[in-house]
Amino acid sequence: MIDAGALSARFDTAHDLVQLMTPEGERVEHPDFSCELDDEQIRAMYRDLVLVRRIDTEATALQRQGELGIWASLLGQEAAQIGSGRAMRRQDFAFPTYREHGVAWCRGVDPLRLLGLFRGVDQGGWDPRDDGFALYTIVIGAQTLHATGYAMGMQRDGCVGTGDAERDAAVIAYFGDGATSQGDVNEAFIWASVFNAPVVFFCQNNQWAISEPIERQTRIPLFQRALGFGFPGVRVDGNDVLACHAVTSAALQRARDGSGPTFVEAYTYRMGAHTTSDDPTRYRLHDDLEHWKLKDPIARVKAYLARGGGADETYFAEVEAESDDVARRLRERCLSMPDPDVLDIFDQVYADKTPELVRQQQEYAAYLATFEDSETGSGTGSAVDADGDREGAPA
């Protein structure tokens, strides 16, 4: 008789969740990972957490008021992003999805620049080379291949495994649970593995891909997939900023040392909607949300700091006031972001603008000028010369 059960017995789904701080704010030990941060650093992380949540709340409000076309909230995922983002060094490089506002904050990207994409005034308003933070990527999972290629470039530049802490670098690729079903993500795993690329695959498993639960993406815990690709996988409490920092620090160092990729599954929960256009009441239970509220990533850090004397009410109030100030200024600057000039788009397609684009740009400028003439009696501005260069545009 054929015993099919023999196969089931080999299917081990046991897993370990790395946690260094409980939802109640109690520090706990883990055999493999430990928190290297002192209270001052934890206080700074608390500030990060509060500020990015406040920025996120303000962006959601701006969308509700019609100032943004859409917003993808990071609510609930602050610890995963701050913990991993603060584990990066200056020379490291992050490849985000479109929800990594907390990582952007850690890298020093002005939050205003993030809003540009969602307001519709640009498609990526920062220079990735300034802060080691790539443009947001909307096509799910595509950036994991870019991250892997970039990491292969670091290898070729001799920035891996030299032992020089200022030189050795790594890449961190962000993606969600839904993205793990994409071919590109699986190809990135294969590339990173066979080339031993210095890349950390940081998956925020927030349980939901718009309306589809994690069960629609996988039958095993995601981190266990890593073994099949030939590198370690670890599941970390994504709402525990200390654990996220410790695990990501170790994974990045492993990559910088030349020991190859790691898969980090930050187990968390998307507390808000997928985006402001989504309505989660159609597909998930309110009870789940209440359950995860008890695991809030910020409350536990506050409880820890308050209980241990790491911070007092004055500090909490200062951070609160600062966050309101950041939000107020962000709102003001958002409202005054200028719309792009349509005549500029012709200049941004190619390094060497094609004759056809030059012609289209000139024709459209001339077309626009006919309206100016009729409305104001003067055909100023919008001039494009025979080479397609704009008057007053930087050379």
Add this chain to the structure above:
Amino acid sequence: MTQLTLAKALTHGLRRAMDLDVKVLVMGEDVGKLGGVFRVTDGLQKDFGEDRVIDTPLAESGIIGTAVGLALRGYRPVCEIQFDGFVYPAYDQIVSQVAKMRFRSQGRLPMPIVIRIPFGGGIGAVEHHSESPEAQFAHTAGLKVVACSNPFDAYWMIQQAVASDDPVVFFEPKRRYWEKAEVDEDGSPDPLFSSRVVRAGTDVTVLAYGPMVKTAQEAAVAADAEGRSLEVIDLRTLSPLDMDPVLESVRRTGRVVVVHEATVNLGIGAEVAARVSEECFYALEAPVLRVGAFDTPYPPSRIEEEYLPDLDRVLDAVDRALAY
């Protein structure tokens, strides 16, 4: 002067590009030890090492997606797609990432990537090995698309494509890989994005690119015997199109036939016809005629010679153009 096959001319061109710039990488399936299934990268890995000539896993999206990352890091990847019909798994990375990166970043992030694609039929291959998908890339803003037709151009155009700061989809006429010609490796090439009159004539302008240039030239020889003078233009660049030599020619001949292996529906010929009618309507003595593949998938190879435009079908179109 050296006698080179088109494939070998590409090898020499790639070798020189890699010599000139250490940031140039070659990556693709079987491009290393094997030298590629058409041997275009023959010997490069031996001389430039595995870090610069990379045998990749067998996944086209991965090839292009990692090339994007390498380009962001300052490299100039030359990606080989093994056959035309295998480019589609990479289509998203090419169209959504490679083509748009500069635009999305307001010009900050160049994508100096070359995507080499052996294209076209006529070699008796199984399905997915004989396609002509160039219009699908020419239709995409942000890409540049060229096709070489002879060893001299192959040698120079691949170097110019590598030197371009814009992404170039580089189509190689696979059935012409083994044809030889003199290549002057110290010569001076035309600009990459230019078309060129390859045979002067007075009665009908015949436009072609890639493998069909030779067919058009043969048709011109045959027409000459019948007292008809065909001017043949090798388009060379499909996006952007270089229309000036075309329009200059059409103003003299008044008749145009566009030839390509790709299906005619929304093909390069359709765009050329529209441009010609916009720019020299009054010079035309006949409608712009297209000779291309039927709007079917590529057929089994035993009947591909009927499916592909040949000398007779070009001459038939010339006759129809002259009948107006």
